[in-house]
Amino acid sequence: MVQFFQQLINGLSIGSVYALMAVGYSLVYSIMNFSNFAHGGVIMLGAYFGFFGLTLLKLPFAAAFLLASIGTLLVAILVERIAYKPLRERKAPFLYFIISAMGASILLENIVIATIGPTFRTYPEVFPRVPINIGPLAIGRLDLMMFIISAVCLTLLILFIDRTKIGKAIQAASYNVKACALMGVNTDRIILTVFGLGGFLAGVAGVFFGMKYTVYPQIGNITTKSFIAAVFGGLGSLPGAVLGSVILGTIETFVAGYLSSQFRDLIAFVILIAVLILRPTGIMGKVTEDKA
């Protein structure tokens, strides 16, 4: 029983990292109907911003955290302006967006390799590595912090989309961008907002990821898992992305913990495929026709 709860804690903690990354994919997909693979690169930059904020600028944690999130917000908007806006203006098919996204992702990774270097960096210890013990269970301080901040960020995001005017516009655009533009909504502003929100969360995710593991130029590859979680939960749906991430994290942990870690990805993906066969739009996905 102790083992069960410990693994549940591990699973929730892994799932919360996936969730922070997955919402970025879902946000962009909900409006633009393509998978923004440059998101991984933005997360990686967030990890570096936070790292340099803490080590070079010697900022307190909260300030470094904010610096990283605002930094990635700007990077995400820049990526949109350079890599996607010209395509949008030419009404390019969505495949071009995906290719452009991959290009941006490779570019970001290589800029970091060329300027900062390919070696690993380690965050200074912000939260002590000594776990909080509840009976026989061990909960990492960083994990707890990560879980709480993820939850706060995701709640704020959902409130923003539900309650604000621009949030309403985002919802409308996710149903039909064209009709939305015809109704006089500035879709360019909506797209910028969506990238900005995704970018901000990428910074949060990047800093946590860097603190939890380590910082290196290929961090972006990890986001493959969170992308899968987003698909699992239903691309385009924010609660879906969060749910998908938590489920994927927990399944992975339980398979590794109770069966064998060699079966971890195998079983996790078999479940994913099964879900997609039964519900092609994912658990909570929006129904869309392919516009390509």
Place this chain on the structure above:
Amino acid sequence: MKRIRALIIALLAVALILAGCAGGGKSDTIKVGWLGALTGDQAVWGENELNTVKMLFEEYNNAGGIEVGGKKYKLEVIGYDNKGDAQEAVNVTKRLTGQDKVVAIIGPNSSGNAIPMAPILEKAKVPGIATVATNPKVTVQDGKVKPYNFRVCFIDPYQGAVAAGFAFDRLGARTAAVLYDVGDDYSQGLREFFKLNFEKKGGKIVADESFNSGDVDFRPQLSKIKAANPDVIFMPYFFKEVALSANQARELGLKQVLLGGDGWPSDQLISMGGKAVEGCYFVNHLDYADPAVQDFKTRYKAKYGKETELNGFLAHDAVLLLVEGLKKAGKVNGEALAKAFEGIEVQGITGRIHISPETHNPEGKDAAIIKIVDGQYVFQEKYAAQ
């Protein structure tokens, strides 16, 4: 056009110089080949090996050369750059055996480059001594020993056996857990032989967990290991994953001693792993602070003005093996030399080298056990697995 002509002239000049070298050897000189990377990522290791061989040959020659079959010979090394490339290793080996007619070849340091050389060495009947190539296939493939391939370093499975013996005998561990990388031959080999030897000694493997290359989270596996409560945890993989898994183990409240192989030593391990790897042990080829290697270190530094790498120590022992082999063979002949290597025993600076006729590996060679104390690598003892 002018440039091309200049290039052709330059090439011809180089060819002439090379021909001059090849033809100019005197009859009382033993020619030994060396290959390795002098350009590219591994250049620093290749240069270190070649420098070591040159320095030792010079020392032998200044002392009057070596005596083989009652006659004095001088030693000469012919070193070529294989750029760390397997195809280039084959080309260079052909040149050394065909054109330069060397009696033996020292190098290369990597298993990937050493393995394809075998058929050429065999055909030319020239023995090769690999320096730091630890993959078992360098000398034995499909259960058959390669007649002209030898090495002076221990092999990957052996490290696993050393770690198991050390854990059982010295640390007094009776139960152990293993975490390893399923996507990596090196890790698999170490794990297999750690298990085998630990169980043979009467120990019990209470958890055998794996991860995939590229994973960063090991908590599910570590939680399982925690529940099994072993005396030690064996982590046979490279420093980045070692640091991550060590940190996560400590976060989960695992306090056991961690144990690893020669994938551990790196500055990054200490900076990333910090307190988590404090008091842990790993197996290495040698220790830089070991009294047996100090003399060589000083000689090398005096001659070249910089510290030797790990490769230099093993190149040093490859030269020792070569010289003892020549003395034992009693004649300058590749075939006789290969025969002489089998069963030979040499006391190298990296340990006792006893070349087994069955495997052409230095069987039972001492490994160095290193402990991490206050963020420093501290040599503990030499340890050989039985």
